Amino acid sequence: MDTPTPMLVLPLLVLMVIGSLTVTHAQGYDEPSPPTPIVPFAPPPPSEVAGKEFPPQSFYCNDQASTCKGKKITCPLQCPSFKPADPKAKACTIECNSPKCEAYCKNRTANCEGKGSACGDPRFVGGDGIVFYFHGKTNQYFSLVSDTNLQINARFIGRRPEGRNRDNTWIQALGLMFDSHTFTLAANKVSKWDDNVDQLIFTYDSAPIFISEGHLSTWSAPAGSGDLQVERTAERNSVTVTLPGIAEMSVSVVPITKEDDRIHNYQIPSDDCFAHLEVQFRFFQLSESVQGVLGQTYRPDFQSPVKRGVAMPVMGGEHKYMTSSLVSADCSHCIFSPASALSSVNVANTNAMECTSKFSHGRGVVCRR
Numbered sequence: 001m002d003t004p005t006p007m008l009v010l011p012l013l014v015l016m017v018i019g020s021l022t023v024t025h026a027q028g029y030d031e032p033s034p035p036t037p038i039v040p041f042a043p044p045p046p047s048e049v050a051g052k053e054f055p056p057q058s059f060y061c062n063d064q065a066s067t068c069k070g071k072k073i074t075c076p077l078q079c080p081s082f083k084p085a086d087p088k089a090k091a092c093t094i095e096c097n098s099p100k101c102e103a104y105c106k107n108r109t110a111n112c113e114g115k116g117s118a119c120g121d122p123r124f125v126g127g128d129g130i131v132f133y134f135h136g137k138t139n140q141y142f143s144l145v146s147d148t149n150l151q152i153n154a155r156f157i158g159r160r161p162e163g164r165n166r167d168n169t170w171i172q173a174l175g176l177m178f179d180s181h182t183f184t185l186a187a188n189k190v191s192k193w194d195d196n197v198d199q200l201i202f203t204y205d206s207a208p209i210f211i212s213e214g215h216l217s218t219w220s221a222p223a224g225s226g227d228l229q230v231e232r233t234a235e236r237n238s239v240t241v242t243l244p245g246i247a248e249m250s251v252s253v254v255p256i257t258k259e260d261d262r263i264h265n266y267q268i269p270s271d272d273c274f275a276h277l278e279v280q281f282r283f284f285q286l287s288e289s290v291q292g293v294l295g296q297t298y299r300p301d302f303q304s305p306v307k308r309g310v311a312m313p314v315m316g317g318e319h320k321y322m323t324s325s326l327v328s329a330d331c332s333h334c335i336f337s338p339a340s341a342l343s344s345v346n347v348a349n350t351n352a353m354e355c356t357s358k359f360s361h362g363r364g365v366v367c368r369r
Helices: 006-029 257-262
Strands: 056-061 072-074 091-094 101-104 116-117 123-124 131-133 140-145 150-159 167-179 180-186 200-204 207-209 218-220 230-231 238-243 248-256 276-283 353-358 364-369
Touching: 140 276, 150 248, 167 238, 167 276, 180 238, 180 276
Parallel strands: none
Antiparallel strands: 056 072, 091 101, 116 123, 116 276, 123 131, 140 150, 150 167, 167 180, 180 200, 200 207, 218 230, 230 238, 238 248, 248 276, 353 364
8 A cells, every 4th residue: 555645644634633622512512421430449458348257366364352363264166255346246354253253245335124224215224233213304414423523413304295294304414523623425406317427526625625436536644644544435426435343324215206206105296316325334443432313323332212023114303403503513412522542432333344455456465453
């Protein structure tokens, strides 16, 4: 074939350029542009992958005063980790004062049937295992636990349905006092509940704190200002608050559902779903003189005054445990005194051991009574 002459090459090039512009123009107006390639996120590290298998964790009960002192306890295969990557999985839990010296599996969210819980229109399960209700009063504060080194208060919200002689109440906020520090945790007021929106509000020493959303996301008190740690136990709306060696509380925010409203005839308004807290406490160092609506039930000499065998056994004592704020210890039966030396009081055996870790996902564990 003969080579094209220069005179023919130039027109061909012009036609090719025009054709290219025409196609580009057509795509801009008549057809959508090709989608931008999506770059996937980098995969999480292996320690955060739900379903990844690790050998069961183990630890030593190193407290010489514990029943299981010097014994190495291994987590069961059903719950091999203290902090499982799957938020729905049960966690390994220990009690170094238990007779069997065994680990057991436990949900990291509040178990409303377990000891130390407070859920719903506050239904408590005391340290003695006895169920009782404490109604409190709407927009008032009450001491749940008051000990020489620990104060836990609750703010109650509620409403009185038409035709009722008392308010239905729920716990909306918790206030924790220890040493010279304060921590508060509260549920936002919400009109329409959305599981994809976090409704927890936190403060530490009166300053707001932010905890990133995401399972196992944590916040710790600044160095030199207490050992408090908060860890999310779900993507949002559930946390565990730990004060090492003293107390732990598992807390979730929940709404009053339409089904709850139908069953109990709460007559919940359309602009407020009464988001409230479900909580379960574990205590590791309560004194024998501990007070509070819940705390008193851990006293070795406590005898429950509630009526047994009735549908709603009610615990009275509002006048004894009412405080002036979420972080006040001014109730008539409050005994919180941060300056008191813990060694000077007789510590009750609460049959619990707290195991925490500041290493990655609990793969190095320190246990304290």
